[in-house]
Amino acid sequence: MLRCGQMTRSFLRLDLNNRPLRLANRVRLELLPVFSRPSGLSWLRPCGREAWRVPAADCSIWQTVLGSLAERRLQALVVHSTSWRQEADGVVMLTHLAVVRPPADVPDGFEERPVMRCPLARGDPTSPPPHVEIEQVLEHALRHLAWLARDDREVASALDGLWHRALQAYRPEPMRVFRAPAHAVRGHGEPPRHRSSPLARPGDESRTAAQAPKRSAG
Numbered sequence: 100m101l102r103c104g105q106m107t108r109s110f111l112r113l114d115l116n117n118r119p120l121r122l123a124n125r126v127r128l129e130l131l132p133v134f135s136r137p138s139g140l141s142w143l144r145p146c147g148r149e150a151w152r153v154p155a156a157d158c159s160i161w162q163t164v165l166g167s168l169a170e171r172r173l174q175a176l177v178v179h180s181t182s183w184r185q186e187a188d189g190v191v192m193l194t195h196l197a198v199v200r201p202p203a204d205v206p207d208g209f210e211e212r213p214v215m216r217c218p219l220a221r222g223d224p225t226s227p228p229p230h231v232e233i234e235q236v237l238e239h240a241l242r243h244l245a246w247l248a249r250d251d252r253e254v255a256s257a258l259d260g261l262w263h264r265a266l267q268a269y270r271p272e273p274m275r276v277f278r279a280p281a282h283a284v285r286g287h288g289e290p291p292r293h294r295s296s297p298l299a300r301p302g303d304e305s306r307t308a309a310q311a312p313k314r315s316a317g
Contacts, residue, residue, distance in 0.1 A: 125189065125190055125191060126155040126190065126191050126192075126193060127152050127153065127154060127155060127190055127191075127192050127193070128152065128153050128154075128155055128160065128163060128164060128167075128192075128193050128195060129150050129151070129152050129192050129193065129194040129195065129236070130150075130151040130152070130153065130164060130167060130168070130195050130197060131150065131151070131194065131195065131196050131197065131236070131237055131240055132151070132168065132171075132173055132197045132199045133196060133197065133198055133199070133214065133237075133240075133241070134198065134199050134200065134201040134202070135201065135259070135261040135262045135265055136201055136261070137261065139213060139214065139265065140213070140214035140241075140265050141201075141211050141212060141213055141214060142211075142212055142214055142237060143173075143202075143205065143206070143209045143210070143211055143212075144209065144210060144212065144233075145208055145209055145210075146208055146209065146210045149233045150233045150236075151167075151209075152192070153167050155193070160180075160193065161178075164178060164195050164197070165178065168197055168199065171206040171209070172202070172206065173197070173199040173200075173202060173206070174199055174200040175197050175198070175199055176198045176199060176200065176257045176258070177196075177197070177198040177244070177247075177254055177257050177258065178195060178196070178197045178198075179195065179196055179240075179243070179244070179247065179254075180193055180194065180195050181194055181195070181196045181239065181240040181243045181244075182194040182236060182239055182240065184227070184231065194236055194240065196237075196240040196241070196243070196244060198244070198257070198258065198262070214237065214241070215234055216238065216268075217232070217234045217235055217238050218235070218238075219235055219238060219239055219242075220232070220235045241266070241269050242269050242270060242271065244266065244269075245266040245267075245269035245270070245271040246271035248262070248263060248266050248271075249271050250271075
């Protein structure tokens, strides 16, 4: 189930932009590097792993995300935190979509995979989906990026023509949380849509993330 809004300090006691993380052993970062080629969108993950996940170091989350990308020689164009979820062991996973320049060579230990479309995971109005696939997390992240590409001038200017054409296939959504209500007319009802503002970036605490899965990507 997608959740929207700024993650409060009272919950994780962290500042998503600049302050040191105090609960590093309870938080992990999920990085989804995505890039465009004439043949379509691709993403990277460690070989044999579901996704690229790193511990939240005792420093700024943004420093950890950008530093991890730089270590793999991936040049970030756009980085946004698109979702969060709580794993079965209680660890909170913060997902970051990173639009990067197409690498000349795939980083050692990583594999390039085509981006595949899929339906989002759905829970109910008060509970998350029982299971979420990483492809659903990525699908939600790209729908959110499609919205930002229309709503955020800086994001739009950072994306090239290949990206803008690719994102035309994605329905722009800040988030979609609930299923269609039971009383909706079949064939016409849609899940309620709720607006949120883009993710806060360093030096701009007024902007918030569209937080997705709370145990999901929805």
